[in-house]
Amino acid sequence: MGASQPHDPRGALVRPYAVTRGRTEPQRDIPIEAVLVASQAAMQEARFAGHDKYRIAVLCEPRAQSLAEIGAYLRLPLGVARVLVADMIADGLLSLHSAAPKEGFAERMDLLERVLSGLRKL
């Protein structure tokens, strides 16, 4: 419609993917809301994994963070964050926790009930 998107004149596509060494395909698909946790032990190893991976580990060590939060706090486009996070899972630096179950009536119902009671307590 009317409003046009602000255009980034710096060539946003090329620059971010430099940190993934040009790779745009992650090793596995990670939902935007899936949360990631770094253990203390992994923190030590992450020091040697590169600047961005270390920052991700630091962010995910004190509390679980979603892929979306990692992208937002570290100012990385989602696609870039997903490639880095997938690498870190493969290297044992991050553990991936499940997003909402998509199958099974009982599991889905149970989750909905928990979310509902969580909302009512707000």
Added chain:
Amino acid sequence: MDFASSERAGAQPKEITSAKIVVAGGFGVGKTTLVGAVSEIEPLTTEAVMTSAGQGVDDASKVPGKETTTVAMDFGRITMADDLILYLFGTPGQTRFWFMWDELIRGAVGAAVLVDTRRITDAFAPLDYFENRHLPYLVALNCFDGAPRYEPAEVREALAIPAHVPLIMCDARHRDSVKTVLVGVVEHAMATLVNEHGRGSPATVG
């Protein structure tokens, strides 16, 4: 690969489940305000960089000289328990970014389509989108100060909202009002799930 990390950690870490609710609607309808009213963090913005060639969605002829597009999404977080987090994602305002909406709704609990009664026609595209998707959604009328007030029945008729889709009034600035919207989304999702379950297989009570 998980063995190595759990050996190191010693204790079995608790599995955390995250769920999401999508807040859809036209540009400037109050999606981020709604998210901010209940989120425990200031709404964050995450960006996805898209290429027009790769997605085949952006019509390059309409944006001459532009090969990449940055799509921004605002979102918030509610930590409900040490093993349960709810995320609220606002859709990109421009409805031409359908491919991003597809990613957002995948695995979502449900959605709320926020409607501004001053610009009711902006709601057609988001409503069309959800009508053709398999995701429970409701319509929330955001009542801005001084906005023309319509009876819910009038809005339902004007927007051709199907009878099975709940329609509620709200004020996106107020926490309690937003809570009511989100509770409505989850209750509707539960009702939809029960309904499908009942139809899909012989009733198993208990």
